[in-house]
Amino acid sequence: RKEVEQDPGPFNVPEGATVAFNCTYSNSASQSFFWYRQDCRKEPKLLMSVYSSGNEDGRFTAQLNRASQYISLLIRDSKLSDSATYLCVVTPNFNKFYFGSGTKLNVKP
Amino acid sequence: DGGITQSPKYLFRKEGQNVTLSCEQNLNHDAMYWYRQDPGQGLRLIYYSQIVNDFQKGDIAEGYSVSREKKESFPLTVTSAQKNPTAFYLCASRPNRDGIYGYTFGSGTRLTVV
Numbered sequence: 001r002k003e004v005e006q007d008p009g010p011f012n013v014p015e016g017a018t019v020a021f022n023c024t025y026s027n028s029a030s031q032s033f034f035w036y037r038q039d040c041r042k043e044p045k046l047l048m049s050v051y052s053s054g055n056e057d058g059r060f061t062a063q064l065n066r067a068s069q070y071i072s073l074l075i076r077d078s079k080l081s082d083s084a085t086y087l088c089v090v091t092p093n094f095n096k097f098y099f100g101s102g103t104k105l106n107v108k109p
Numbered sequence: 110d111g112g113i114t115q116s117p118k119y120l121f122r123k124e125g126q127n128v129t130l131s132c133e134q135n136l137n138h139d140a141m142y143w144y145r146q147d148p149g150q151g152l153r154l155i156y157y158s159q160i161v162n163d164f165q166k167g168d169i170a171e172g173y174s175v176s177r178e179k180k181e182s183f184p185l186t187v188t189s190a191q192k193n194p195t196a197f198y199l200c201a202s203r204p205n206r207d208g209i210y211g212y213t214f215g216s217g218t219r220l221t222v223v
Binding site: 004008034036041042043044045046049087089095096097098099100101102 | 142144149150151152154157159165167197199211212213214215216217
């Protein structure tokens, strides 16, 4: 079983739409969670950390559900520039971070 | 500006050749990592180092070697023993503290076997 699983998508949404991605993880001892954004043929860049109480950064909201072992990312008012692959990252300790395969988002005009 | 520099951006390797990928950071981060990304797949950990002169194997270390002689530098050698080296290689670093700190990545090296 993979450490982290994501729906690969693509999610095709119009500009202005709200879209949500989920990511499930297998290790219940996981301690830290992150969402990264990766543009085509570029390196991943940290989008936001995910805190136990949930957190928001502008149009982006991240949630953690420890009981069901998933994290989510909600994007409101989608922009064309949000088109990218979103990677879920989980770490059970501080030595290894496990990456999901990513969810591709296409925002259409 | 602080950051991680990977070089070269593109690298072509002949069969049976060893090649070394460079990774340098000026973020004063203790921990450094090498990942490999194949199309449509997640990142897989090759090696990591939490302190100078020490490193650990990741999930796919076979056919690779590393050194950590300086805090700023963590070069990766792809040896001829690596059967399928064509991939996008990413170096990352982070402070060696609690897990609230995510990775900072370099811009990557694309390695192709010709």
